[in-house]
Amino acid sequence: MRFIKKLLVTGGVAAALITGAVVAPATASASPFVGHWGPYFSADHKAEAEGKFVVDHEKKKVWYWEKFKKPIKKCWWEHGDKKCKVVGWKWEKKWTWKWEEYTKISVKGELTNHKWWGDKKYKCAWAVFKIEDLDGHTSFEKFKNCHKGGDWIGFTETNVNTIDVQVSRGNHFGPKGFFGPWSPVYAAA
Known part of the structure; x- marks a missing residue:
């Protein structure tokens, strides 16, 4: 019986903490x-x-186009290893957002x-x-x-x-x- 009371009290405290954690951000807003x-x-x-x-x-x-430089690589195989070299750059863009x-x-x-x-x-x-x-x-x-x-x-x-x-x-x-x-x-x- 004592074990069940401890479990109920602990569960009640945990529920109160969870409820408080859920409610706190809403009340903290200006x-x-x-x-x-x-x-x-x-x-x-x-x-x-x-x-x-x-x-x-x-x-x-706010949605906008973000521009960035992307490397142009030239790759080849030499003695079983793949080697790459940057030969230039090109502009690319992607649709992104920010707050x-x-x-x-x-x-x-x-x-x-x-x-x-x-x-x-x-x-x-x-x-x-x-x-x-x-x-x-x-x-x-x-x-x-x-x-x-x-x-x-x-x-x-x-x-x-x-x-x-x-x-x-x-x-x-x-x-x-x-x-x-x-x-x-x-x-x-």
Whole structure:
């Protein structure tokens, strides 16, 4: 009976160790960072944008052609032994992959239109995001809300240096006036 108790206790400890070993790597991973931005307003305070951003570090498999030099050999038999000599080199390539780390930033928020009536030129609320990547290239994301109340906005980018937003008023086709200042949403540390 004592032997069976020892076996059960030892088995329980081993199971706990195995379970802990399986669970530990999942809990050791870094959780994403969440930050908030806004509220930012248009110059006439009739448009408002605010929200949050999530920064997550991830890895992905990147496939590429790897080039390498391969020797060209000339071989012959001499007295029963095979002898070879390198007479040149040629380039060869093979399809291979590597792990590449990148930072993914998800920006989410709400664009609120406080004045959806009146002059057609300024009927909509606009939020224009200026995204600068790590290489210095700039791109833009534009969102509009021509209805009463708030509308959800969001986008995802990778390897970003800074993200700024400008809230303004406009029509269905683009921002036309009452431009607020460029305000920070995210900046890489």
